[in-house]
Amino acid sequence: DRCLITPEQYHEKYQQSINSPDIFWGEQGHILDWIKPYQKVKNTSFAPGNVSIKWYEDGTLNLAANCLDRHLAERGNETAIIWEGDDASQSKHITYKELHRDVCRFANVLLEKGIKKGDVVAIYMPMVPEAAVAMLACARIGAIHSVVFGGFASGSLATRIDDAMPKLIVSSDAGMRGGKAVPYKHLLDDAIDLATHQPNHVLMIDRGLDKAFNKVAGRDVDYASLRERFLDADVPVTWLESSEPSYILYTSGTTGKPKGVQRDTGGYAVALAASMQYIYCGGEGETMFSTSDIGWVVGHSYIVYGPLIAGMCTIMYEGTPLRPDPGIWWQIVEKYKVNVMFSAPTAARVLKKHDPAYMHKYDLSSLKHVFLAGEPLDQPTHEWFMRELGKPVIDNYWQTETGWPILAAMPGIEKTEIRYGTPSFPVYGYNLKVFREDGTVCDPDEKGIVGIVPPLPPGCLSTVWGNDERFVSTYFSLFRDPQVYSSFDWGIQDKDGYHYILGRTDDVINVAGHRLGTREIEEAIQGHPGIAEVAVVGVADPLKGQIPMAFAVVKDAGSISSPEKRIELEKAVFKQVDDSLGAIARPSRVHFLTILPKTRSGKLLRRSIQALAEGRDPGDLTTIEDPAALEQLQLALSSKAA
Numbered sequence: 001d002r003c004l005i006t007p008e009q010y011h012e013k014y015q016q017s018i019n020s021p022d023i024f025w026g027e028q029g030h031i032l033d034w035i036k037p038y039q040k041v042k043n044t045s046f047a048p049g050n051v052s053i054k055w056y057e058d059g060t061l062n063l064a065a066n067c068l069d070r071h072l073a074e075r076g077n078e079t080a081i082i083w084e085g086d087d088a089s090q091s092k093h094i095t096y097k098e099l100h101r102d103v104c105r106f107a108n109v110l111l112e113k114g115i116k117k118g119d120v121v122a123i124y125m126p127m128v129p130e131a132a133v134a135m136l137a138c139a140r141i142g143a144i145h146s147v148v149f150g151g152f153a154s155g156s157l158a159t160r161i162d163d164a165m166p167k168l169i170v171s172s173d174a175g176m177r178g179g180k181a182v183p184y185k186h187l188l189d190d191a192i193d194l195a196t197h198q199p200n201h202v203l204m205i206d207r208g209l210d211k212a213f214n215k216v217a218g219r220d221v222d223y224a225s226l227r228e229r230f231l232d233a234d235v236p237v238t239w240l241e242s243s244e245p246s247y248i249l250y251t252s253g254t255t256g257k258p259k260g261v262q263r264d265t266g267g268y269a270v271a272l273a274a275s276m277q278y279i280y281c282g283g284e285g286e287t288m289f290s291t292s293d294i295g296w297v298v299g300h301s302y303i304v305y306g307p308l309i310a311g312m313c314t315i316m317y318e319g320t321p322l323r324p325d326p327g328i329w330w331q332i333v334e335k336y337k338v339n340v341m342f343s344a345p346t347a348a349r350v351l352k353k354h355d356p357a358y359m360h361k362y363d364l365s366s367l368k369h370v371f372l373a374g375e376p377l378d379q380p381t382h383e384w385f386m387r388e389l390g391k392p393v394i395d396n397y398w399q400t401e402t403g404w405p406i407l408a409a410m411p412g413i414e415k416t417e418i419r420y421g422t423p424s425f426p427v428y429g430y431n432l433k434v435f436r437e438d439g440t441v442c443d444p445d446e447k448g449i450v451g452i453v454p455p456l457p458p459g460c461l462s463t464v465w466g467n468d469e470r471f472v473s474t475y476f477s478l479f480r481d482p483q484v485y486s487s488f489d490w491g492i493q494d495k496d497g498y499h500y501i502l503g504r505t506d507d508v509i510n511v512a513g514h515r516l517g518t519r520e521i522e523e524a525i526q527g528h529p530g531i532a533e534v535a536v537v538g539v540a541d542p543l544k545g546q547i548p549m550a551f552a553v554v555k556d557a558g559s560i561s562s563p564e565k566r567i568e569l570e571k572a573v574f575k576q577v578d579d580s581l582g583a584i585a586r587p588s589r590v591h592f593l594t595i596l597p598k599t600r601s602g603k604l605l606r607r608s609i610q611a612l613a614e615g616r617d618p619g620d621l622t623t624i625e626d627p628a629a630l631e632q633l634q635l636a637l638s639s640k641a642a
Contacts, residue, residue, distance in 0.1 A: 007414045017428040017457070024428070025458055029056055029266075031273040032309075033070045035239045036060040038266070046454040046483050051472045055267035055458040056242035063246050063265055064139035065237045066273075067308035068100045076100075078285060079313045082336055083129045086176035086319040088328065094129060099136075102129075106137035108230035109223060113201050115168055117142030117238050120248065122166035122199070123294075124148045124157060124188055126175025127318040130205045130223075131294050132304050134170045139246060142238035146248040146260070149295025149514075150175055150184060155524065155580035156258075157191035160250050163260055164465065165197045170223075174209035176318055185213040242266025248465045249297055251400040252508050252517035259474065260465030261297075261400050264458075269309060271404045271429075271459025272301055276310040278412040279396070279405055279427065281368055282340045284311035289332060290342040291317060296514070297400040298373065302342050306404075312340075321347055327358035337366040344374035345395075346512035348385045349543045356388040367391050369411060373398060374513025375545035376501045379421030386418070397423035397501050399487065400515065401475070403459045406430050406452070406487070407499050422498045429457030434493050439479040442493070449505055450491040451484035509538030509546045516585050521548055524580035525573055525590070530559050535596050536587065537610040549613050550587040551633065553596060560592045591636040597621075597629040613637060 017024040022041040038059025045052040076097040083092040121143050125131035138145040146164040171188050174181045202220045246265040250258040276282045288307040292298035307314035370393045377395040386393040396408035407423035426432040433441050434448040442448035464471040478486040490502040518536040525534045533553040538546040560566045570590045577586045597605040608618035
């Protein structure tokens with residue numbers, strides 16, 4: 001309810017953020033505490049062969065200090081983190097003073113194990129306070145954290161270990177999900193066995209959930225034992241130049257090798273601080289509940305760093321939205337008087353399947369807004385959610401790469417009409433346009449590729465970890481004139497300036513807000529000895545947004561000679577994917593064929609396969625090598641036994 005400026009004033013400010021970014025972002029930078037104030041705001045280059053992004057580069061600050069130290073005098077005894085366990089009877093409240101103390105203890109343990117500024121620390125943890133503490137401890141001493149989602153299996157974790165090359169890995173014996181312990185340690189051990197790079201130490205948070213977890217002598221260290229040595233020891237803040245990296249977060253790529261998004265320190269902190277005011281309307285002493293996981297970008301930006309920079313209380317929830325019943329989230333909102341909530345369209349679609357009475361039975365009067373992001377929000381779900389909640393439900397669109405919203409309504413600045421199924425308007429700092437494939441700008445209501453004309457604003461990725469060339473070739477090679485950051489999403493801008501996101505243009509699919517590379521899934525499936533070739537496409541799904549579907553060519557036709565054998569092989573392929581990437585990457589179906597549809601030049605007709613899987617017209621097929629391949633695919637899709 002705090003409108004800061006009029007719509008006319010905002011339009012003027014938005015234009016300033018595009019045309020005079022030094023002035024606009026120079027003002028925003030004052031939200032933070034700097035040990036050495038910046039003099040230079042923007043130093044960016046987007047010339048061919050020389051892409052460089054630096055914000056506030058002569059200023060020095062610390063991300064953890066801006067989350068904790070600067071709040072201690074005024075709100076040290078206020079709650080910083082509330083942890084709600086998978087079991088609703090388990091919870092923990094941590095004040096800013098206690099969190100500062102815990103972060104110093106953890107930082108001391110890291111220092112004791114030889115971690116210093118610039119070293120990489122991998123974090124493979126469930127949703128527990130120690131995960132946030134580990135992140136903040138890394139930030140305090142200038143180490144670079146790389147959090148890997150706990151749902152990833154050993155193969156995925158191993159590729160990230162080899163790319164980031166962490167000196168130390170923080171993990172736990174197990175998480176809790178749906179009332180059951182989910183062991184982590186054996187997955188980590190397997191990943192380290194698979195990886196070429198070997199960490200010096202594994203720092204274990206033992207929750208007592210997996211009594212028999214393996215302890216590797218000389219490598220594994222018990223955190224609780226080491227922590228006892230540093231109960232009252234402070235750790236001086238390590239001040240970082242603004243453009244030095246704060247973390248690496250991996251996102252799926254089309255090559256099969258995940259991309260390590262490298263985030264700076266100062267620009268990211270400024271972007272988050274501004275977004276907490278202007279987009280999320282989160283104020284000091286208020287409470288924010290983001291239902292994501294720290295393994296994803298929302299967890300980094302709006303469970304840990306954003307709310308704490310803003311002096312808020314943030315809720316970490318280890319459970320699911322349906323246990324003990326579909327009212328659990330709203331029970332949390334009532335219990336802790338949540339002011340700002342952040343979730344995903346998939347979660348809204350899950351809740352839509354249940355009686356809305358679960359929402360209505362709780363007092364939600366404290367809740368100002370609910371924000372959704374992660375995949376396109378369909379109009380019926382948006383309308384249902386807003387009607388049943390009786391609260392503004394604001395769609396916003398962004399990516400792991402950007403770290404904060406690209407498109408959003410901004411209720412902290414101006415009140416705009418909420419239209420169902422649209423994330424509204426470009427956020428300040430983003431010169432967003434919808435482009436035709438020839439690089440010209442689309443007319444209103446014309447489908448095109450969503451792109452951002454440089455410079456990217458503060459908070460966005462500064463490069464791909466260890467691979468500047470991949471950064472440029474991936475994100476800035478779609479158009480040369482003009483040079484544009486490609487989102488790889490199709491979109492439309494209507495005549496009123498509202499934007500609609502239509503889905504991916506590349507081979508990355510979005511499953512319930514989790515981005516998965518089709519190449520990664522294909523490689524996992526091809527690891528099965530009975531599979532010769534495979535194509536994986538993303539297929540529209542009313543619940544998850546997209547689901548992967550696989551079409552596999554078998555080496556031995558006898559292996560699929562009966563319905564029973566097909567089912568047996570499909571289950572084996574599912575297990576292959578589960579073991580390699582985790583259940584989140586498991587295809588909805590595996591259809592077995594003897595040939596895949598390809599052009600005469602050997603290019604796989606992915607868009608045609610996807611269209612057929614979604615029941616759409618496959619388009620121009622004049623270049624297909626063997627029409628029989630298409631007929632076989634259509635038959636497989638229409639057959640329950642396929």
